[in-house]
Amino acid sequence: MFCGIVAGEVPAFRVADEADGVALLDTRPVFKGHVLVVPRTHLVTLADLPADALPGYFRLVQRLAVAVEAGLSAGGTFVAMNNKVSQSVPHLHTHVVPRTKGDGLRGFFWPRTRYADDAEAGDFAGRIAAALAEDGTVG
Ligand SMILES: [Zn+2]
Numbered sequence: 001m002f003c004g005i006v007a008g009e010v011p012a013f014r015v016a017d018e019a020d021g022v023a024l025l026d027t028r029p030v031f032k033g034h035v036l037v038v039p040r041t042h043l044v045t046l047a048d049l050p051a052d053a054l055p056g057y058f059r060l061v062q063r064l065a066v067a068v069e070a071g072l073s074a075g076g077t078f079v080a081m082n083n084k085v086s087q088s089v090p091h092l093h094t095h096v097v098p099r100t101k102g103d104g105l106r107g108f109f110w111p112r113t114r115y116a117d118d119a120e121a122g123d124f125a126g127r128i129a130a131a132l133a134e135d136g137t138v139g
Contacts, residue, residue, distance in 0.1 A: 002038045002091035016064065020056035023064050026095070031103065033072045035096040037061045043092045045083040064096045074098035078105065 004010035006022050013025035015035055026034040039057055043049055049057060065077045078097040082088075099105065115121040 001089050002036075002093065003042050006038065006040050015067075016060065018060060020053075020060045023060065023096075030078075030095075030097045030105065031099070033068055033074070033098040035064055035068055036093040037064055037096060038091060038093045044090050045087070045092060046081060047083070049092060061094045061096065068096050068098050072098045075100045 001010060002022075005012045005014075005024060014022065015025065016023040016037075019040070021037055021039045023035050023037045026036050037057075037060055039049065039053065041053075061079065065079050068074060068077050076099045078099050079094060080097070081092070081094045097105075115124070
């Protein structure tokens with residue numbers, strides 16, 4: 001679907017069409033002005049995005065976050081990406097959703113939980129840190 005939009009074969013409300021990606025309106029927005037930013041190349045998840053494409057792609061996401069807020073006189077934005085689970089279209093896309101204080105999104109979209117104790121929190125932090133160390137990148 002997004003490949004068809006990038007190629008111009010599928011209609012969409014385009015917001016940006018650049019070398020680093022295409023931005024378009026989500027047809028079923030959380031709030032009106034909800035934008036999807038997709039890379040031009042077919043990639044499924046964030047893990048598939050080549051390192052040399054990261055700066056350009058996320059620079060575009062950043063610019064859209066600024067533009068959505070400014071262009072819609074929104075109070076701010078919510079920027080998010082689903083990978084695999086809840087990923088409705090198997091082509092990488094980042095959501096940029098305009099936010100307004102009191103818009104009610106927080107309650108249903110971010111159900112909160114708690115760690116049982118500091119040991120459990122430390123365990124989660126340790127597992128993520130260990131995986132990060134394994135990717136070979138020196139921070
Ligand atoms: Zn695609």
